[in-house]
Amino acid sequence: MVTTDEEEKTGVIFLTKPLSLDGDSEVDYRAPNLIKRVLSLFKNVRPGSDLSRFQLSPLFNLPKSHLQCFGESVYCVGNDLLGRCNKGESPQERFTAVVSWSISILRPMIFGIAPYNPILGETHHVSRGNLNVLLEQVSHHPPVTALHGTDEKENLEMIWCQHPTPQFYGTSVETEVHGKRQLKLLNHRETYEMNSPKLLIKFLPLPWVDWVGENRIQCHETGLEAELYYGSSSFFGLRGNPRTVKGKIFDSTSFELLYEIDGQWDRTVKMKDVNSGKETVIYNAKEAISGLKAPMVTDQKGVWPSESALIWGILSQAILGKDWSNAREAKKAVEEKQRELLRERESRGETWVPNHFTVTHSKEGGWDCSPIQKWVPSAPISVPL
Template sequence: MVKGRKEEAEEEEEEGKRAVLTPPLALEGGFAAEHRPPNVLQRVLSLFRNVRPGSDLTHFQLPPLFNVPKSQLQCYGEGVYCIGEDYLSKCVRGKSSLERFASVVAWSISTTRPAIFGLAPFNPVLGETHHVSRANLNVLLEQVSHHPPVSALHATDEKENLELIWWHNPVPRFHGTSVEAVVNGKRQLRLLSFGENYEMDSPKLVIRILPAPGVDWVGTVKIQCKDSGLEAELRYYRSHSFFGFGGNSRSVKGKIFHSKSLKTIYEIEGQWDRIISLKDVHSGEVRVLYDAKTAISKLKTPIVEDPKGLWSTESAVVWAEVSRAILNKDWEKAWKAKGTIEERERKLRSERESKGEVWVPKHFSVSRTKESEWECWPLEQSVPPAPVIVPP
C-alpha cells in the first residue's frame, strides 16, 4: 500500500513530537530560571541532609524538580552550536598565528555558559547521542561511559576546514556547604588549513549552598598551540565578598605568552558574562576580546528539520517524556518517566554483565590511560548534517 502525502506528513509530524527541544541556557534568567523550584535553598539543604562531606556525587540521583529539561549532552553541545556571534569562524580568519590564537581564547571563553542554582541537566544514559547542525557546522556527542560519566564530542565544518574533539568527565564532590565539580578531560580545536592544533581544559563548577547560594566557574584554564609556540592561562574566579555581598563574580584574568621565553604578549581581564579586554603589553593598546552580550544572549532554540532522521538515542528523544512532564509541572509523571529510563539502564547493564559483554561506543574509540584519565577519538573523519538544526 502506497502512502499518500498527507499520511507521510502526519507521520513526520508525529516523529517530530518524539523530540523535546528547549531554549539554551541564557545569560541571565530566561528559560532555566523560570523552572527553578520555589524555596530552592530550603529544598537543596534537605536534599543534602544525609550526604557526608567528601562524598562523590557521580551516582547521586536528583528528583525531577531539580532538573532543567535537557540532558548534559545538550548543554555541552549548546556551548558549541548556540552562539549569537560566530567566534569559532573568527579563529580561521586570523591573518597571523597570534591573531588566530587570540580568537581561540575568545572562543574558549564563549563556551562558558551560566549555570542556575538549584537546577541541573539530566545525567546522560550510556550510548545517548546528540546531533545538531548550525549552518556548515555539524556537531555530534555520545555518552561513552556512564560510571564514571564520560561524554565525547566531535564537530566538523568543511567550509571553514576546522574540527573539534572533546571529552569530558565531571567529578562532583560534596564539601558540606558547597558542591565542587572538577571537569577532567580535554578540548581540541584543529584549524586544518593552518596545521594548528589547540588544546585546552575547562574551569571547575562550584555550587555554593551557604552562606549565600550561587554558582561559579572557577580555576585555571590553559590553552596551548605547540605548532605556533603560544600559550594562554585564564584564571576564573569570584572576588572575595562579605556573606555573598560585594565583589565581582564571573571574573577572568590571564595572559597570552610565548611558550619558550614565557614573555607575555597580551594581558586579559574582565568578566565572562560581560566584557573581556585584551591589552598589548608592548604598546599599551586595549581592545575588546570578548563580548558576552553579543555571544550568549538571544540564542535560538534548535528545531527538528528531519523527523525521520532522529535516532532513538537522541537526547531530545530519550528524555522527551520527562522533559514534557517537567514543562507541564506534572512531577508525578516526571518521576515515573525518569524512573523508567533509569530502571531500563540498570536492566541492560545487568544483562551485559551476566553475558560477559562489554558495551562499545558507536561513534568513538575509547581508551583509559589511568583511573581518572580517558581519551576519546571519533571513528569517522567528519560529522554528517544532523536532523536537528539551529535556525538561521
C-alpha cells in the same frame, strides 16, 4: 517540540532553549525555601563525597541532559566566534580568537536545578550552518562524554572528552571537569589544547553558581600559550560581580609576555598589548550568548533512537508542564530500561562499545576519545542562524 500520532511508541522529541546570558531558560524555578530544600538533598552525604552517582528528583532537574548542555556551549552562539579562529592572518590573531571563543563556551548556570545524567550510549547530533556536532555518552559510571565537531567549509575540527567529578564540601559542590579539549585549524596545521575551569555551586551565605579556577590554552605548533583564571572579586559572594576572568598570553618558547586579559565573562573581556599599551575588547557576552535560539528538528525520520532530546522528551515535557507525577514515572521508565539492557548484556557476557568513538582509559592519562568518522555528517536537528 515534535510529537507524533504514535507518541506512546515513538516518544517525544523535545528541545528547549539553551542556557544564555539572560537566564533565558524555559524553567522558572522559584520554589519556597530553596536553600533548605537543596541542602536537604545532601543531609546524608558526607563532605568530600563523589556525587557522580547522585540521583535527583525531577523537581530539581533542568529539562535537558548534560550531553545537551555540553553541546549547546559549542553550537549555540550569537556570533561566529569559532569561524574567526580560522580567519586570523597571523598566529597571534588566531590564538587570541581561540581565547575569545573559549570564553564563550562558559554559560551561566541556574542555582537549584541540574541537567539529567546521560544514559550509556545517549547521543546528541546537531548542526549550525556548516558546523556539525555529535556527542556520545561513552561511559556511565564514571560519566564520560565525547564530542566531535567539524566544519568542512572552514576545515576545522573539535574533539573533546569530558569526565566531570562533582564533590560535596558541606556548604558547596565543586565539579572538576577532567579531560582534553582540542580545536584543530586544519588549514594552518595548528592544534589548540585546553582544559575547563571548575563549576562551583555555593549554598551559603548566598546561593550562587560560578566557573572558577584555571583555564590553560596551548598551541604547540606556534608556541603560544594562555593562562586564564576565573574567580570572584566579591567578599564571600555578598557584593560585586564574581564572574571575573584575568590572565595572560605569552610565547612559551621565550617566555615573552604578549597580552594581558581582564574582564568579566558575563559582560566584556579586554586584552592589553603589553608593548603598545593598546586595549581591545575581545569578547562581548551580550553579543555572544544573549537571546540564543533553541534547536529545531528538520528531519524527524533522521533522528536516532539514542538522541538525547528523544530519550528524555516525555520527562522534559512533564517538567515544563510541572506534572511531577508523570515526570517521576518518565524518569523511572528511562532508568529501568537501562537496568534491563545492562542485565541483558551481562547475561550474554557482552561489553558495551561506543558507536561513534574509540575510547581508551588509563590511570595516568585519564580518558581519551577518538572519533571514528573523519567528518561529522549533517544532523536532523539544526540551530536557526
